[in-house]
Amino acid sequence: MKDKIPLRVYGISQSQLQSGAFALILAQIDGPYRIPVIIGPAEAQSIAIAVEGIKPPRPMTHDLFDTFTHAFGIELKKVFIYKFEDGIFSSEMTFSDGNNTVVLDARTSDAIAIAMRTEAPIYTTPEILAETGFIMQEEPSETTDDDDDDDAELSSEEKPNRPEPNLSQPKSTRHPRLEAYTIEELERTIAKLVENEEYEEAARVQEILNKKRADQK
Numbered sequence: 123m124k125d126k127i128p129l130r131v132y133g134i135s136q137s138q139l140q141s142g143a144f145a146l147i148l149a150q151i152d153g154p155y156r157i158p159v160i161i162g163p164a165e166a167q168s169i170a171i172a173v174e175g176i177k178p179p180r181p182m183t184h185d186l187f188d189t190f191t192h193a194f195g196i197e198l199k200k201v202f203i204y205k206f207e208d209g210i211f212s213s214e215m216t217f218s219d220g221n222n223t224v225v226l227d228a229r230t231s232d233a234i235a236i237a238m239r240t241e242a243p244i245y246t247t248p249e250i251l252a253e254t255g256f257i258m259q260e261e262p263s264e265t266t267d268d269d270d271d272d273d274a275e276l277s278s279e280e281k282p283n284r285p286e287p288n289l290s291q292p293k294s295t296r297h298p299r300l301e302a303y304t305i306e307e308l309e310r311t312i313a314k315l316v317e318n319e320e321y322e323e324a325a326r327v328q329e330i331l332n333k334k335r336a337d338q339k
Contacts, residue, residue, distance in 0.1 A: 127150055127153070127251050128152075129148040129203075130149050130244065131148060131149075131244075132147040132156060133173075134147070134166050135147065143160050144161050145159070146169060147159075155257060157251065159234075161231040162231065165231035165235055168183070169234060170326075172184075174328040194219070197218055198236060198237065198242040199242065200215075201213055201243070202245050206254055212230070213233040215228050215233050215236070301330055305331065308327055309331065311327050
């Protein structure tokens, strides 16, 4: 698409500007730029579980929308972030049933949450990319050689058993070293979090699990 920049969801982090909000980071495909979009916790949760492929026990609003459109043979063709004004991104969603095409205005967070479920492409303009985009600096890994050596010295039988986090406790008091959990422990933790409908926390643990699985390949 001429003069439209393709984007993908890069990740979600706590917003440093607004308390209780999140920053959705969109990445330029085949390019170095990132665009931060401030979204609410409900939308962040919905996008996070879609990114990690977590299936909630009950459909969320964006899941229901996706099911509804498919039931009637309607396809989301693309999401277009077409305007940035007063700190707010404006987006539109293009739908088609094969015969008719309809363009609807939407909140950017909702549009992207639905796009993640339908694998629809996301675009923006070169002007918005130039105005809001930044180049993210790579952060050094927190893992040290000493940590690797310590783990190597212990066999699987010698490593101490670690208690699973108490999910009845506030998140701030849970076990902070999930990276040290085994794959089986992480899988059990995710299952409990999904059962409790704590999808944001489940998505965070899923990221750790995905990395641990990749490291073992």
